[in-house]
Amino acid sequence: MASAIAVRATQLGRRTLVLTVDPAKRLATALGLELGSDQDHRVPLTNVSGELSAAVIDSKKVFDGFIAKHAQQADVVARIMKNRLYQQMSTTLSGSQEFTALERLLQATESGKYDLVVLDTPPTKHAVDFLTAPQRINSLFQDSITRWFMSPNDSSTGFFGKIVGRGTRVALKSLETLTGAQFIEELIDFFAAVRSVQSVLRERSERVHQLMTGPQTGFVVVTSFDAAKLMEAKYLQGELDRLGYRLQGAIINRAFPEGVPDHLLEAPDNVDPQVYGKVLDFYKQFKEYHSVRYNLYEEFSKGLPSSVKVVRVPEYQRDVYGLSDLENLANIL
Amino acid sequence: MQATKQAAATAWKGRKIVFVSGKGGVGKSLVAAAIAQEETRAGRKVLLAEIGDTSYYKDFWNLPHVGHDPVATKAGFDIALWNGESCLREYVLFYLRLQRLYSLFFENKVMKSLINVAPGLNEIAILGKITSGVRKVGPPMHYDLIVVDCYATGHALALLQAPKGMMEAIKFGPMGHHSREMEAVIENQSICGYVVATLLEEMPVVETLEFCEKLKTQVGVDSSVIANKILSLPVEEAQLNQLKTQDPRGLGEFAKYLDAIFDRQRELFALLEKSVSRLARVPFIFSADPEVLVKKTGEALRET
Numbered sequence: 001m002a003s004a005i006a007v008r009a010t011q012l013g014r015r016t017l018v019l020t021v022d023p024a025k026r027l028a029t030a031l032g033l034e035l036g037s038d039q040d041h042r043v044p045l046t047n048v049s050g051e052l053s054a055a056v057i058d059s060k061k062v063f064d065g066f067i068a069k070h071a072q073q074a075d076v077v078a079r080i081m082k083n084r085l086y087q088q089m090s091t092t093l094s095g096s097q098e099f100t101a102l103e104r105l106l107q108a109t110e111s112g113k114y115d116l117v118v119l120d121t122p123p124t125k126h127a128v129d130f131l132t133a134p135q136r137i138n139s140l141f142q143d144s145i146t147r148w149f150m151s152p153n154d155s156s157t158g159f160f161g162k163i164v165g166r167g168t169r170v171a172l173k174s175l176e177t178l179t180g181a182q183f184i185e186e187l188i189d190f191f192a193a194v195r196s197v198q199s200v201l202r203e204r205s206e207r208v209h210q211l212m213t214g215p216q217t218g219f220v221v222v223t224s225f226d227a228a229k230l231m232e233a234k235y236l237q238g239e240l241d242r243l244g245y246r247l248q249g250a251i252i253n254r255a256f257p258e259g260v261p262d263h264l265l266e267a268p269d270n271v272d273p274q275v276y277g278k279v280l281d282f283y284k285q286f287k288e289y290h291s292v293r294y295n296l297y298e299e300f301s302k303g304l305p306s307s308v309k310v311v312r313v314p315e316y317q318r319d320v321y322g323l324s325d326l327e328n329l330a331n332i333l
Numbered sequence: 334m335q336a337t338k339q340a341a342a343t344a345w346k347g348r349k350i351v352f353v354s355g356k357g358g359v360g361k362s363l364v365a366a367a368i369a370q371e372e373t374r375a376g377r378k379v380l381l382a383e384i385g386d387t388s389y390y391k392d393f394w395n396l397p398h399v400g401h402d403p404v405a406t407k408a409g410f411d412i413a414l415w416n417g418e419s420c421l422r423e424y425v426l427f428y429l430r431l432q433r434l435y436s437l438f439f440e441n442k443v444m445k446s447l448i449n450v451a452p453g454l455n456e457i458a459i460l461g462k463i464t465s466g467v468r469k470v471g472p473p474m475h476y477d478l479i480v481v482d483c484y485a486t487g488h489a490l491a492l493l494q495a496p497k498g499m500m501e502a503i504k505f506g507p508m509g510h511h512s513r514e515m516e517a518v519i520e521n522q523s524i525c526g527y528v529v530a531t532l533l534e535e536m537p538v539v540e541t542l543e544f545c546e547k548l549k550t551q552v553g554v555d556s557s558v559i560a561n562k563i564l565s566l567p568v569e570e571a572q573l574n575q576l577k578t579q580d581p582r583g584l585g586e587f588a589k590y591l592d593a594i595f596d597r598q599r600e601l602f603a604l605l606e607k608s609v610s611r612l613a614r615v616p617f618i619f620s621a622d623p624e625v626l627v628k629k630t631g632e633a634l635r636e637t
Contacts, residue, residue, distance in 0.1 A: 180509060271579045289621070
């Protein structure tokens with residue numbers, strides 16, 4: 001859906017970039033994306049006045065690039081890259097995706113190359129983690145906190161050093177009891193190493209937060225005709241509101257297509273009445289099933305502020321195979 | 334090459350833990366609930382564990398509250414909602430024993446921030462809880478089976494890989510030890526089963542196949558695939574095609590719609606059949622009633 005929004009913006013003449021974390025293969029092929037490249041690719045759309053680019057976010061590359069750029073000294077870069085927790089964080093462990101996606105978003109908006117950047121976020125449960133990532137990163141890399149994890153070799157303070165309050169000392173000691181000395185050592189090394197980039201990290205996370213809460217940024221919730229999914233979307237809407245983000249649109253996917261008008265539901269003479277009856281019963285069952293969902297959707301739509309645009313995308317849309325399918329979807333949007 | 338066929342239920346029959354994942358929106362929570370119900374019906378004591386900060390089942394079953402501690406459902410199994418912080422809290426309280434120390438730990442600003450962003454800590458805490466019964470670590474859990482309504486595919490893979498990542502980084506001490514134990518449980522397929530739910534649509538199917546492949550190569554486990562919401566035609570395909578031309582402005586329109594879905598389903602089901610060894614189908618269920626949905630999905634899984 002993020003790609004279709006980007007195509008629509010391109011149709012409207014804007015220079016657009018769509019950033020995605022984990023695209024399906026055919027969609028990636030359609031957009032000309034190469035996994036692991038992390039480069040912006042021009043997508044060959046014809047008959048549009050704008051320009052469309054697309055990129056897959058490669059967490060490891062973004063992370064390593066960020067460290068290499070901001071740590072400045074080669075030995076510091078090497079130390080961070082060597083830290084085993086950093087290696088795990090920037091490759092296999094989740095949690096880093098939020099940071100790298102937001103960093104990539106900021107880079108793209110600051111490049112001046114695009115009028116619109118569309119970021120495909122993870123599904124709902126992780127979307128909230130995603131939205132709070134700037135504050136979480138900011139709170140962790142405050143100087144007052146990283147100081148607690150300074151190296152024991154640092155003569156001014158040291159781990160469990162003088163500046164640590166008694167409460168923190170006890171809490172850290174408890175963590176050491178539970179996880180072991182090696183884990184704590186790696187943590188100390190991790191925080192000591194990233195301390196050199198903490199001011200940049202803090203500054204970047206503040207800028208991301210400003211960007212995300214600013215008037216130039218809007219959020220679009222994609223949901224479907226399903227009670228629980230609509231409840232999830234409602235929850236996300238509440239979270240967006242609470243965190244100061246602006247919801248601008250809701251896309252309801254897999255809506256039942258417009259039904260057949262009642263006056264046309266009469267068996268023509270040339271049709272086997274038994275066949276017609278069976279298909280008609282099935283159609284009625286289908287229509288009833290979707291009308292229940294339609295009521296839920298109505299309820300959901302009424303609960304949204306009037307500034308939020310709601311779009312229904314019909315069920316009969318076939319799968320997105322290529323650019324022409326994306327353009328069809330964009331036309332509906 | 335076509336793999337030897339096995340029943341999809343191999344993923345949960347006789348297992349102690351089953352992880353259910355899938356692309357967002359394909360019905361994985363429903364499949365997880367149906368497995369929980371079927372195994373309860375078979376006489377096992379089952380916990381359905383949700384992972385995350387918000388409960389899907391709370392609204393699904395209109396329950397007053399779903400939190401870390403299990404609550405009973407009308408269906409006969411229990412439900413709990415686990416996240417990194419709640420699992421770590423329980424673990425810390427269990428081992429530190431002293432409430433005062435525990436409060437100090439969690440009310441501390443450093444700890445709060447650290448738990449949120451320390452690499453891998455959340456994942457290890459959640460997997461630690463899921464596997465704690467089998468590993469006999471922490472508070473006892475009296476369940477024969479834990480059905481985990483896991484994250485969607487990408488995050489599920491990160492969760493399942495966390496112990497391996499952690500044990501490579503931390504070899505010694507309790508963290509290294511627990512990570513090795515968790516890894517051994519996750520890889521042991523007589524203990525853990527893996528289920529991937531999908532719709533018969535292009536993107537979910539492609540994502541399912543990629544995820545199954547990664548489970549195999551990166552986690553070292555086999556998985557069962559559940560194809561959800563499969564439509565059956567009310568008449569023969571030829572009759573449907575005839576209706577399309579005989580009544581093009583009326584019911585023929587609906588026939589066209591059904592035929593397109595049916596073609597897509599057939600093509601994608603064949604692709605799954607060719608690629609996975611354990612495959613089950615769940616029909617499209619014309620109901621919004623959670624009890625009906627879970628019951629009928631369970632019945633379909635029973636026949637696999």
